[in-house]
Amino acid sequence: MPAKIGGYVKPTLRGAAADAVRQRLQVKSDWTVRGLSADLKAAGIDVSHDTA
Numbered sequence: 001m002p003a004k005i006g007g008y009v010k011p012t013l014r015g016a017a018a019d020a021v022r023q024r025l026q027v028k029s030d031w032t033v034r035g036l037s038a039d040l041k042a043a044g045i046d047v048s049h050d051t052a
Helices: 015-025 034-040
Strands: none
Touching: 015 034
16 A cells, blocks of 8 residues: 655654754753754754744
8 A cells, every 4th residue: 555645744853953952951951942942053053943
């Protein structure tokens, strides 16, 4: 049976960006979304405008 075409795919954080978020959360678990977003941007990691 063929796979479905189209539909919504939930975004998933993977790779180096996911590792960067995990590392930051291990050091500081009470980030605000804006604070974590700014820290990731400062580290050169692209962050969606929805998180800023």
